[in-house]
Amino acid sequence: MKGLLPLCRGLYTLGSPQARRKAGIVGSQCGFCGTVSNRKPQTQPRFGLLFDIDGVLIRGRMPIPAAKKAFQKLVNSQGQFVVPVVFVTNAGNCLRQKKADQMSHILGVPITQDQVIMSHSPLRMFKSYHDKCVLVSGQGPVLDIAKNLGFENVVTIDMLRESFPLLDMVDHNRRPKLPSVAVGNLPKVEAVILFGEPIRWETHLQLIVDVLLTNGNLGGAHQSPTRAHLPLLACNMDLLWMAEAQSPRFGHGTFLVCLENIYKKITGTEVEYEALMGKPSELTYHFAEYLIRGQAIERQWKHPITSLYAIGDNLMTDIYGANLYNRYLEERVSRKRHEAVAKMAVAAGSSSTTTTRTTTTTTTSQEGEMDHAWESELASPSATSCKSVLVCTGVYNPSTEAPSSSSSSSSSSSSSTSADRHRETVFHGHRDFRFDPELVAPGHVVLDVDEAVDFIFEKENFVPQ
16 A cells, blocks of 8 residues: 555646646546546535644644645635635644634635634534533633523533532542532532543543432432433544644543543443534435535525545544545435435336335335434535545655555555554544444545645546636
8 A cells, every 4th residue: 555645646746737727628637537627617615625734734733835835726716715615623621713813824824714614513402402401522712612502501620620629539639628628609510511622631531420420419429320321422532632742642532531431431331412413424424415515505606516526644533534434425316316216207107106115115214214303403514525635734644554446457456455453453443433444434535625626626627717
């Protein structure tokens, strides 16, 4: 697989996409098949771009050099994006507006909060929890974040510590100096929401487990887990993420591993999640598609956005999530087509009407539940595909990892099998997301985000106005 990256780089040495577009040449050449297309250049986009941030556009607080170059191609002279763009990050320690301001400053282009999805953004759709008393864990302005998302009755870990000072005992220096009793003036916790990795892991782990095992009544003792614990919603499943250091750092996914194993060690049962948000959750990508669609409508572009390109640096979140959402979109198209055929058969008075109707009901009733839950809030997606693009500037290291790119056939089946076995052994995805070699195989591998934009423009035969 070491030959994969040079092969992908070779895609761009076959001819400069920028030069061909500027010259008005309509033919485009594919670096893998060598065929030439004479499609008419597209001046209005039929595609949208989903950008990961850490490892793709920045490393810690430092911009990746290719990022500014890429975004100069995405914004016209009036400061408007020439294609719909959404930033999809698993960070969850600030409000969307602050992240938009940060990215505007770093990239030198105007970015609004409606172009940003934090890991917790889909919680806006969980309206049934907005009036419940929720315990939130994370760092940064967690109260402001929760209220901005619509939650009305919020309790933080620090508030629990103050009301129940005897519960946090790991750090001897933080133990009560004098005998104290629980203040107990907080309402009963009805759900737990994990925004991101906290600062004092031992405190958060202890109090979250306490809440789960007391059913929200921290004044009492732990109960046997004979029934389901309180609803637990978690954002950001990244085991690792890329900052300025040479190697990846622990992410919120590592914190979740700790929580899951502690809970199971104490109770003998698995902790269960009501919902998991952030990449690679399909829910996050559906929310991103909704924002992409909204930008296209606002700009009054006449063509619907049918293709998404997700650009990321992490096989286990960015690539897995994009491929998972692509699978959902493909299955949705297939299911809708099947339903249309069934309706046509019914309208034509087919002799198998009863069987068709029964089959359609059986196959779509459960599969459509997810569609109904999303689409009741966001409406049906216009996208029919979501293609994954892997960059080599972040978590993914081409010298140590070997992705089985679906755009390359340079590796033998035996080496692919060996690589698949290796990835399965060290699968960094969340416990509730099974390993699937197809889901961690990027559609395309490029050096950096600038090459990604060039590749996508070339593939879409797009000439920005």
